[in-house]
Amino acid sequence: MRIALIQVGYGDDEPLRDRVERVSGLVRDTARSHRPDLVVLPELWAPTGFDYRRWEDAAEPLDGPWATAMTALAAETGVTLHAGSFVERLAGPGADGRTLANTSLLVTADGGRTAYRKIHRFGFGSGEPKLLEAGTEIVVAELRCGTGESAVAGLSTCYDLRFPELYRQQLDAGAELFVVPAAWPAARVAHWTLLGRARAVEDQAFVVQCNTAGTHAGTEMGGRSQVVGPTGEVLAEAGPDEEVLVVDVDPGLVARTREAFPVLADRRL
Numbered sequence: 001m002r003i004a005l006i007q008v009g010y011g012d013d014e015p016l017r018d019r020v021e022r023v024s025g026l027v028r029d030t031a032r033s034h035r036p037d038l039v040v041l042p043e044l045w046a047p048t049g050f051d052y053r054r055w056e057d058a059a060e061p062l063d064g065p066w067a068t069a070m071t072a073l074a075a076e077t078g079v080t081l082h083a084g085s086f087v088e089r090l091a092g093p094g095a096d097g098r099t100l101a102n103t104s105l106l107v108t109a110d111g112g113r114t115a116y117r118k119i120h121r122f123g124f125g126s127g128e129p130k131l132l133e134a135g136t137e138i139v140v141a142e143l144r145c146g147t148g149e150s151a152v153a154g155l156s157t158c159y160d161l162r163f164p165e166l167y168r169q170q171l172d173a174g175a176e177l178f179v180v181p182a183a184w185p186a187a188r189v190a191h192w193t194l195l196g197r198a199r200a201v202e203d204q205a206f207v208v209q210c211n212t213a214g215t216h217a218g219t220e221m222g223g224r225s226q227v228v229g230p231t232g233e234v235l236a237e238a239g240p241d242e243e244v245l246v247v248d249v250d251p252g253l254v255a256r257t258r259e260a261f262p263v264l265a266d267r268r269l
């Protein structure tokens, strides 16, 4: 299974519409030159990551223009596209009275869609917890590729990576690979790489982490996207700037790793 991560870099000066066009071009180029099965984009790259003052204006429903454009892009390029996340306008207020969510979207080339609403909101009282509704659902989806290989992917977003119990629930739902789009700052990028490896080792799963580059709303992003194998080995790692990372993974390695070192069978619940 070939996976391509597009570590999108941007600043405050790039109009949102231009960025959607530019990133769509990167997806097309990547699909043409590398023929990946899965392309992954970062968290909130279209509505400007950490700049939560723009979120209200940039919010769209799940069937809005951005999600429609991403679905068309997957169909055009023939890839499964994890389009990163966007600010979703909900049909009505949720349990916390908010009408927005940080929602990631996985679309297949034949138009299938899986959405995941970020469960752990980052901001300690401001930003996400103040503006966004928290997700409540564990979401997994089967990834299939042309070779006949498949893997069950668990979906999560950025700050979620700090909460191992979420990944254990995805594991129990069959996950073999975790996809984590992020807008993770440079100041804590060492946590980003370390936690990705920790989740891989403890759950004996692939971890596919796609971060953001650039500086927006005064926050420098950390880059260092990575793909980690089920023994904790880093299979591919990006630098700090915009970059496309391509890596081939063998989904069968998860079952072989779990069989050879059956630590998960010793869990005491």
Ligand SMILES: NC(=O)CCC(=O)C(=O)O
Binding pocket: 043, 122, 157, 158, 159, 160, 162, 182, 183, 184, 185, 188, 191
């Ligand atoms: N976008 C985020 O969720 C940021 C998370 C973060 O900065 C951290 O966990 O540290």
